[in-house]
Amino acid sequence: MKIIAPSHEILSEIDGAKMLRNIELCGRVCYKSEDRITDGSAEKFVGMILKSGHESVLEHEKITVRFICDRGVTHEIVRHRIASYSQESTRYCNYSKDKFGNEITFIRPFFWAEDEEKYAVWKNTMQEIENAYGKLISLGAKPEEARSILPNSVKTELVVTMNLREWRHFFRLRTSERAHPQMREVALPLLCELKGLVPVIFDDINGADASY
Template sequence: MILEKPNIEIISDTSYTDMLKKIERIGRVCYKSEDKIKDGSAEKFISGIIKRGHESVIEHESISVKIICDRGVSHEIVRHRIASYSQESTRYCNYSKEKFGEQITCIDIASGFKYDLDSETDRKKYDVWLEAMENAEKSYFKMIELGASPQEARSVLPNSLKTEMVMTMNLRSWRNFLRLRTSKASHPQCREVACSLLELFSEKYPAFFKDLLEDN
């Protein structure tokens, strides 16, 4: 069995500069202020409309992200709309094959829940979880050996199973997702993914997300 931590990767190829120019051009149609477009005007304009709550304008751009998380977290993520999702399928992926290392991969629970493995209590919880993952792997491969298809054998796989998904949202939907999922009330493992995304987005697309990081 392989253990991994969650991971994120932006796979959109639209540059931040092009996004700024496009959103400013579209947004200024509302005010008929196209004559005010000049070098360096976009970020100030966009920050202003976001501050005023005029976020419909930023729906004209989107970002695609590849997320590696566990199946349980993915079930929470796909509840968000408007979005497009493509996800690793346990119906068709046979984890007994060489390309998967002939193992299942699980997302390490200690990361999202911030277990202190030097603590006796956390260590005991972690060991119980680890044993459950190992048993799930054994049961999965036993079913495969008995002739079960991947879609049959997946029934014994845990929520901690690693999954890869590509998620595309417009900028307004991303802001809503990040507001909700970086909240301290969010599931710790989902919050771990969302907080990493917010930090990355704030660095790469500051006009659209930096205010959320400051409020977080």
């Protein structure tokens, strides 16, 4: 059994300034003001777009991210309909094989300290599940059958592509204090990183401190 923390990886090669220039070019078609494009006009234009609520223009740019998290979190992510998803399949992945180190990887629930009894109960349960999964496979069960005992805590990988408008929607919902704490655990660091890579687009979304 392996226990890891969740993480994310931005798969897109991001040039934030280039993104803004493309959004400006697309957006100015609406006003037929392409002649007003200058070297420094994109940030101001996109800021105006956001302020006016004309966010459909943001759909011309997209970002792809790989989340490594528990399956419970992915159930929330995939509720965002305007997106493309590719997810590690428990139907086809046989975690008893050498490819996976002959073990199941679980995501550590950060809200329990490792010296708490609650964490011990969780960890012991995950070990029992891994043992039972291996037993089912040894008895001839297919991975798609043995997966029926896997919990939300099992690690999964989910590749997500959203346009910038949908990423804004995602962050407004998933960094809110009302969001599930494990959802915020992956959404807040991503928001922080994207703010540093893409000017203007996410500046008005104020997630809480991303440290846990």
